[in-house]
Amino acid sequence: MTSIGTGASPGTACGTARTVHSVDEFSTVMPGDILVCRTTDPAWTPLFGLAAAIVTETGGMLSHAAIVAREYGIPAVLGVAGALHLFPAGTTIVVDGTQGTVTEAPSKVLR
Amino acid sequence: MSSNQPTMLLTLHSIRLLGFADTGAVAQRFGQDSQQVESLLIEAGSKGWAARSSFGGSRGWSLTVAGRTENERLLAGELEAADARAAVTSVHSEFVPLNTDVVAACSQLQLDRLSRENQQNDGMDHRTNQTFTDAVASFRGLEARLAGALPRFSGYTQRLEQAVANAATETAWLIATDRDSFHRIWFEFHEDLIATLGMQR
Numbered sequence: 001m002t003s004i005g006t007g008a009s010p011g012t013a014c015g016t017a018r019t020v021h022s023v024d025e026f027s028t029v030m031p032g033d034i035l036v037c038r039t040t041d042p043a044w045t046p047l048f049g050l051a052a053a054i055v056t057e058t059g060g061m062l063s064h065a066a067i068v069a070r071e072y073g074i075p076a077v078l079g080v081a082g083a084l085h086l087f088p089a090g091t092t093i094v095v096d097g098t099q100g101t102v103t104e105a106p107s108k109v110l111r
Numbered sequence: 112m113s114s115n116q117p118t119m120l121l122t123l124h125s126i127r128l129l130g131f132a133d134t135g136a137v138a139q140r141f142g143q144d145s146q147q148v149e150s151l152l153i154e155a156g157s158k159g160w161a162a163r164s165s166f167g168g169s170r171g172w173s174l175t176v177a178g179r180t181e182n183e184r185l186l187a188g189e190l191e192a193a194d195a196r197a198a199v200t201s202v203h204s205e206f207v208p209l210n211t212d213v214v215a216a217c218s219q220l221q222l223d224r225l226s227r228e229n230q231q232n233d234g235m236d237h238r239t240n241q242t243f244t245d246a247v248a249s250f251r252g253l254e255a256r257l258a259g260a261l262p263r264f265s266g267y268t269q270r271l272e273q274a275v276a277n278a279a280t281e282t283a284w285l286i287a288t289d290r291d292s293f294h295r296i297w298f299e300f301h302e303d304l305i306a307t308l309g310m311q312r
Binding site: 026063 | 127129130131164166173174175176179192211214215217218221225286287288295296298299301302312
């Protein structure tokens with residue numbers, strides 16, 4: 001399954017989706033995880049240093065999240081409708097910040 | 112910044128604006144006494160409003176969801192007491208198009224940098240300097256109006272001017288996340304404004 005959003009920061013990363021609904025769930029994010037969330041604010045900036053990529057439900061090319069992701073040099077696909085439901089925590093996904101796609105990795109990639 | 116009487120409002124709001132910060136930074140944000148702020152932070156922790164944790168090798172405070180709610184409750188009370196909702200709402204409506212321009216300028220800088228093979232971090236060119244200098248000039252009046260109603264909004268313009276001055280020799284001062292860069296200050300102000308109005312992103 002592939003979802004399309006705005007490729008806001010280029011590059012590709014594969015990792016475990018970590019859905020984060022609020023600051024209370026920040027501690028669930030491990031280095032190399034892919035952060036999947038609705039939106040971000042300044043409190044979320046440290047997570048960009050841990051995550052391999054970012055997927056958000058809101059925002060676009062011209063957003064604070066896009067700027068911060070580019071500064072950290074990690075792929076970002078923003079404005080993916082329903083991302084929190086489409087990519088539940090633990091799913092392995094591939095984020096292509098150049099093409100603006102998020103794809104659930106086929107099981108053979110996991111092995 | 113002169114020393115302010117430490118309050119839970121300023122302490123929680125400082126964490127909100129900084130995102131994740133140690134006690135010293137929380138106190139410094141609004142010129143509060145660090146020992147008194149430490150006491151307020153411990154109280155906030157005991158009430159479930161703030162949590163102290165380690166993150167990326169550093170230790171600091173962050174707001175919990177309950178802390179954001181309490182922060183917004185206190186901000187709403189402050190806004191009402193100062194009778195400032197109309198003034199802040201007016202500034203917000205003028206800030207929105209200015210924010211679009213600044214975010215676009217920051218994005219363009221990054222995209223230009225990505226398109227170059229050799230990333231250099233020397234000073235900004237004249238056009239970039241003019242763009243950000245103009246943004247500060249437009250922003251100055253907004254801050255003055257806000258600070259007239261809520262003095263804690265003072266200081267953003269000075270920090271933005273400093274960032275632009277620093278960027279004359281090192282463009283990282285416009286967007287980098289590891290310093291008080293133009294975009295970090297701008298992002299912080301945006302958060303301050305919408306938090307004060309109780310708006311959601």
